Amino acid sequence: MNCRMAHDLLQQSLDGTPIESPEWLAHLRHCAECRALATAGQRLQEGLRVLTAPVPSPDLAEQIVERVRLDYRRAQRRLRQRWAIGLGLAAGFLLALAGITRQLTLSPPPTAMANRPSQLPKDITPAKRQPQLPDSAPTREPAAELSEVFAELSNETAKASEGLSEGLEPVANSARRAVDLFLRELPMETKTN
Amino acid sequence: MNNDEDASLVRRCLRGDDEAIRQLVNRFQAEVYGLCVRLLNHRHDAEDVTQEVFLRIFRGLRGWDSRRPLKPWILSIAVNRCRTWLSQRHRRPEAVDYLQDTLAGPPADDTGELVEEIHKAVAELRLEYRTAFVLFHEQGQSYEEIAQVMNRPVGTIKTWLHRARMEILERLRRRGMVPETMKSEPEA
Numbered sequence: 140m141n142c143r144m145a146h147d148l149l150q151q152s153l154d155g156t157p158i159e160s161p162e163w164l165a166h167l168r169h170c171a172e173c174r175a176l177a178t179a180g181q182r183l184q185e186g187l188r189v190l191t192a193p194v195p196s197p198d199l200a201e202q203i204v205e206r207v208r209l210d211y212r213r214a215q216r217r218l219r220q221r222w223a224i225g226l227g228l229a230a231g232f233l234l235a236l237a238g239i240t241r242q243l244t245l246s247p248p249p250t251a252m253a254n255r256p257s258q259l260p261k262d263i264t265p266a267k268r269q270p271q272l273p274d275s276a277p278t279r280e281p282a283a284e285l286s287e288v289f290a291e292l293s294n295e296t297a298k299a300s301e302g303l304s305e306g307l308e309p310v311a312n313s314a315r316r317a318v319d320l321f322l323r324e325l326p327m328e329t330k331t332n
Numbered sequence: 333m334n335n336d337e338d339a340s341l342v343r344r345c346l347r348g349d350d351e352a353i354r355q356l357v358n359r360f361q362a363e364v365y366g367l368c369v370r371l372l373n374h375r376h377d378a379e380d381v382t383q384e385v386f387l388r389i390f391r392g393l394r395g396w397d398s399r400r401p402l403k404p405w406i407l408s409i410a411v412n413r414c415r416t417w418l419s420q421r422h423r424r425p426e427a428v429d430y431l432q433d434t435l436a437g438p439p440a441d442d443t444g445e446l447v448e449e450i451h452k453a454v455a456e457l458r459l460e461y462r463t464a465f466v467l468f469h470e471q472g473q474s475y476e477e478i479a480q481v482m483n484r485p486v487g488t489i490k491t492w493l494h495r496a497r498m499e500i501l502e503r504l505r506r507r508g509m510v511p512e513t514m515k516s517e518p519e520a
Contacts, residue, residue, distance in 0.1 A: 150494050153497055179504045179509070190450065192470060196379065199379055202383060203361065204350075204357055210390065
């Protein structure tokens with residue numbers, strides 16, 4: 140057995156495996172270096188046997204529990220704030236949507252379009268381009284009809300928009316109430332036992 | 333406590349159960365604190381770091397893989413925290429602390445001195461060796477568990493632990509803690 144193998148066996152011995160190798164003992168008898176290391180290994184094991192683990196102060200556990208509780212409370216508060224911000228943004232979006240819808244209902248119907256020849260359908264010719272006929276009343280009829288159709292469409296859109304804004308109003312109100320509730324900064328009381 | 337019980341305890345902690353939090357702290361605080369004392373060589377720092385370790389444990393409980401044992405996961409957080417603390421301590425005033433561990437039994441002959449020499453030798457090891465040594469000899473972790481805690485292959489852990497032991501043995505010899513051995517017999 141050489142010194143390298145003797146060192147390996149010493150490591151095994153320090154791992155906790157009892158070594159009963161005659162070759163090892165024979166090597167230790169004639170190798171002073173390995174014998175000294177093996178003796179030091181025995182001393183180390185003796186020392187480790189009587190070594191006790193460091194004992195924490197008695198109130199350390201309580202301090203840790205308190206800090207953990209405090210940390211939990213902070214985390215919960217942060218979570219509530221994030222919810223409040225999210226709800227606020229959602230409510231703002233809904234309010235903006237409702238506002239835009241309302242604006243659309245208040246805007247005048249596009250009746251002027253009838254007077255803009257360039258935007259009329261091709262099959263509808265403006266009256267002034269028509270050859271002058273003795274009776275001009277029938278030539279005005281298509282434009283008037285189109286104007287009526289636009290007016291009717293506008294009224295329908297207005298009614299639908301009003302309905303939509305009325306429908307969204309309770310949603311917006313409840314979102315506003317939810318935001319108020321979350322922003323009210325109530326002190327968080329958690330269980331102490 | 334087996335893995336199922338650990339998982340149940342962790343679930344209760346995640347629900348904010350105070351009793352479960354206390355139970356988990358009481359179960360692991362001695363091991364975490366012991367490891368921190370050995371790695372930092374400073375009791376006051378070790379208490380501070382132990383508190384930080386538990387904060388991180390509770391913040392990260394959702395990330396614990398319940399198929400794995402809880403203890404190595406907790407010890408790995410402690411090791412990482414100590415490493416960070418030590419890297420920051422270089423910029424702080426030198427911490428001086430004399431460990432005053434009590435002996436398990438009544439001191440016989442030079443046992444007290446031997447224990448002190450072992451402490452000093454462990455304190456002088458480089459951090460990786462020291463961590464492997466403390467986890468094996470004081471925390472009773474296996475090579476595989478230490479590999480998991482330190483996130484290194486088992487072979488590396490074995491090398492570190494063997495070198496740590498050799499350095500300690502050499503110090504014990506230098507400091508006269510090893511009785512003189514008889515002269516070598518001539519090889520047959």
